[in-house]
Amino acid sequence: MVENKKYVNKYNFAFIDEATKKEIRRKLLKAVAIPGYQVPYSSPEMPISRGWGTGGLHVTLAVIGKADVFKIIDQGSDASVNACNLREFVHMMTNCKTTYDTTEATLIQTRHRIVEEELNENQIYIYQVPQPEPLRSVERYENKTRQMHGEADYAKMWVSLYESFVRHGDIMFGAGYPVKVNDRYVMAPSPIPKWDIPNINDSKALHLFGAGREKRLYAVPPYTKVEPLEFEDVKFHPEDFSSYECFKTGYNKAYLDELYFDDGSKHYVINDSNFLDKMVGHAPLNQHSNKYLDKLKHEQE
Amino acid sequence: MSRNDDNWLLRVRNLTKIYGEPNDKTLSLTGPLFNSNICPETDSIVACAEIDFDLYPGEVLGIVGESGSGKSTVVKLLYFDMEKTLGGAWLRPYTNGLSNILEESNQKKRFIRNNLMGMVYQNPRDGLNFRFSSGGNIAEKLIMAGQMHVGDIRARASDLLNKTEVPVQRMDDRPSLFLDEVTTGLDVSVQARVLDLIRELQQDLGIAMIVVSHDLSVIRMLTDRTLVMKDGRIVESGLTDQILQDPQHAYSQLLVSSLL
Numbered sequence: 325m326v327e328n329k330k331y332v333n334k335y336n337f338a339f340i341d342e343a344t345k346k347e348i349r350r351k352l353l354k355a356v357a358i359p360g361y362q363v364p365y366s367s368p369e370m371p372i373s374r375g376w377g378t379g380g381l382h383v384t385l386a387v388i389g390k391a392d393v394f395k396i397i398d399q400g401s402d403a404s405v406n407a408c409n410l411r412e413f414v415h416m417m418t419n420c421k422t423t424y425d426t427t428e429a430t431l432i433q434t435r436h437r438i439v440e441e442e443l444n445e446n447q448i449y450i451y452q453v454p455q456p457e458p459l460r461s462v463e464r465y466e467n468k469t470r471q472m473h474g475e476a477d478y479a480k481m482w483v484s485l486y487e488s489f490v491r492h493g494d495i496m497f498g499a500g501y502p503v504k505v506n507d508r509y510v511m512a513p514s515p516i517p518k519w520d521i522p523n524i525n526d527s528k529a530l531h532l533f534g535a536g537r538e539k540r541l542y543a544v545p546p547y548t549k550v551e552p553l554e555f556e557d558v559k560f561h562p563e564d565f566s567s568y569e570c571f572k573t574g575y576n577k578a579y580l581d582e583l584y585f586d587d588g589s590k591h592y593v594i595n596d597s598n599f600l601d602k603m604v605g606h607a608p609l610n611q612h613s614n615k616y617l618d619k620l621k622h623e624q625e
Numbered sequence: 626m627s628r629n630d631d632n633w634l635l636r637v638r639n640l641t642k643i644y645g646e647p648n649d650k651t652l653s654l655t656g657p658l659f660n661s662n663i664c665p666e667t668d669s670i671v672a673c674a675e676i677d678f679d680l681y682p683g684e685v686l687g688i689v690g691e692s693g694s695g696k697s698t699v700v701k702l703l704y705f706d707m708e709k710t711l712g713g714a715w716l717r718p719y720t721n722g723l724s725n726i727l728e729e730s731n732q733k734k735r736f737i738r739n740n741l742m743g744m745v746y747q748n749p750r751d752g753l754n755f756r757f758s759s760g761g762n763i764a765e766k767l768i769m770a771g772q773m774h775v776g777d778i779r780a781r782a783s784d785l786l787n788k789t790e791v792p793v794q795r796m797d798d799r800p801s802l803f804l805d806e807v808t809t810g811l812d813v814s815v816q817a818r819v820l821d822l823i824r825e826l827q828q829d830l831g832i833a834m835i836v837v838s839h840d841l842s843v844i845r846m847l848t849d850r851t852l853v854m855k856d857g858r859i860v861e862s863g864l865t866d867q868i869l870q871d872p873q874h875a876y877s878q879l880l881v882s883s884l885l
Contacts, residue, residue, distance in 0.1 A: 462756070471731075475731050475732050475735065476732070477735065479765055479768050479769045480754075480765070482765075482768045482773075483754075483757055483761050483764055483765045483768060484757075486761065486764045486768070486775060486778065487757060487758060487760075487761045487764075489775060490758075490760060490761075490775075490779065555773050555774060555775045556773045556774040556775075557774050557775050557776050558775045
């Protein structure tokens, strides 16, 4: 990969200039100090437009070092367009090693998924967030939502969950189910599916969220309590895949994608491409454990 | 129910709201004596000033006065819809009446609003969130008061929705309830039902109420004691019957003679 040196020399390491990286890192420190709190930041210009993963990219480029091993996924896949282009860019600007292997990576950037394999203490998990404000659906004014966060006034959020349940018989959040971090701030966990929500809770890795278009950073430090909002009698539950299975592996305790073949037949496949590859190749796997998954596994036995 | 000095529920002292920039003479140059609440020197407007009264448990207190006399301002200040300029209010169920509720933090104020007080606005739009359903609006109040069981909330909400379709939004067991021109703008038959409902609530639950109205018949029907306000000041206070039968202040006399 020597040829990449030419880019590295033309630009500052990791593209962004040092002063701006420092600014982003300082904002990240604040975000880590107040779990779930949205910190405004500069969101500098990037070679891609805002809203296409710039928030995640800012965070990645601000924290990446020469020894880091970088992995990036888009909706669970290492191979989709957004992931490929950003991987190429980060590689060109840092000359860091890149990988598909979840366990090998030290820095994982993601769009809308958490990997199925358990994260460890040496990993930083970075999200590209389109809408950092969980209260935006119930309150459109920014000054109001800030005040609501400041006073922990989340009644409107609860009412929208209540109304959703009353109307539809379930709390209808496909992705981005609101969570309460460290018993204080309600946070939008970027639009990850409900399946992934329990995996942020008490995670060993540091989770950093960057919303480039909205110019906000927030974070969940390692070993932090993250709970989905739920009522006393209406509980949070992840997606139910019990009646399907992955057509390649027959496994159904991972997040599944729906897949149509040319003959019109419907199949399901594990969404996390590295997890699927490892499972097909019978490599050792260390899947996340959480109370919902453990219950599923227990029921099946 | 004895009404001695010590068993008050809500105590209000020197409550004042001034718009604009007042000077030292503003308060002495406005009021019923001058027939104006606009300060001639600074043009600041004295919405209400030097309001002193006590509300006792289970009592219904009326506030009457013409439009612009400051009667709505008083309840809006007490319900934290506006910021006071001067003065204080003490609520017995909150820290045993030791702290001035108007100077508490926003969180504490919200707790008091959600748990110890209720307000029925003249315009239902002020009390309801139109982005939510009617059930959702009731649920919001219950959630804010700490109720987190969907089944219970639904049962309570349908209970309340069946009871009445009139714009009465808060019927929780709060120790004090403010009613701001509740019957204004309703036709007579609905008006009668609302008044019945309020009396029922008052008698069943023993809630202390402040009823703001310019309608003396509403005041006579609901209240035990009445304050008469003019140009932001209390000009007369006493038992409702007494004020209606034998008004002392010139303005009260005018009010009674013109409306009865």
